[in-house]
């Protein structure tokens with residue numbers, strides 16, 4: 001049995017790794033900056049910063065930029081992230097679509113592959129994922145030998161009897177399947193698996209509207225609904241990696257029946273699947289967001305009717321999240337067409353009274369729309385292997401040892 005009744009300390013190697021991430025994060029968020037700027041931003045000693053910068057420059061993660069005119073004494077050399085220092089592969093698997101990207105260290109997409117899938121079971125998904133990795137390295141050969149790893153985003157929850165593989169919003173047959181180990185075996189690269197909402201939160205934190213926000217909830221509207229949680233600059237994943245599985249939060253005890261056995265679950269109202277069911281599509285298992293996009297573009301009034309039905313459940317969910325977590329903002333995104341998300345968000349006010357109502361020092365709206373659209377999750381997936389090296393406080397400090 002694992003005992004987790006004490007906080008683990010941080011040893012020297014972990015502290016070094018943490019400081020490295022702090023330095024890189026400071027440069028990532030602020031652009032080219034000098035060692036003195038880094039010292040000011042991170043409160044690390046100048047000796048520590050010199051050592052880290054030297055090490056990272058040698059590894060080609062950082063590059064020296066031309067020095068500006070000195071105010072006095074020696075000119076200060078600014079350092080920036082070297083985008084071509086290393087690369088990462090992001091994969092996103094969903095019910096209908098497999099997207100793969102190669103990104104550089106700055107998060108720029110350098111190659112992209114898209115394949116249609118059909119609610120894949122592991123035996124079908126695995127070769128398709130491995131093939132996508134192979135195709136990406138063929139499209140972008142510079143990545144060979146410089147890949148940090150593969151990040152895979154897919155719908156959660158993971159390993160929960162009665163939730164993981166059950167119902168129309170879950171992918172079938174994935175309960176307890178060791179996807180990371182299997183994909184590592186096929187590709188020879190380290191693989192990190194994350195649920196799509198958490199990956200999207202990382203994507204939005206690194207590249208989108210949440211760059212300067214320390215605490216936020218990302219609501220991922222996919223086939224189902226999930227939340228990614230960034231709290232105090234720290235990704236929160238939960239004890240079983242399933243934090244934020246709010247699709248099965250009951251918002252109406254007498255509401256629509258859900259495949260999980262309960263009634264009135266949030267994702268029965270707010271998700272792609274909820275919209276397909278509301279439209280009474282003959283084959284909802286094979287519907288795609290493109291159909292909603294087309295109906296929206298045609299001004300079909302059933303979209304407005306669905307939005308109407310989704311507003312109140314979404315208000316309740318936001319209220320619960322605000323009161324539980326006190327985030328600076330809630331970010332909405334995912335596979336739902338952005339025009340429909342915009343209409344949904346426009347209808348949310350007045351939001352219920354909560355700790356977020358005053359706005360206070362926040363100066364940030366209570367609800368924001370994600371900036372990186374449908375790519376958020378795959379960008380977040382690609383960031384997983386980089387993020388492990390780059391972001392401060394990520395899985396490094398206070399890591400419980402079992």
Ligand SMILES: [Zn+2]
Pocket residue numbers: 247248258259260261262265
């Ligand atoms: Zn449910």
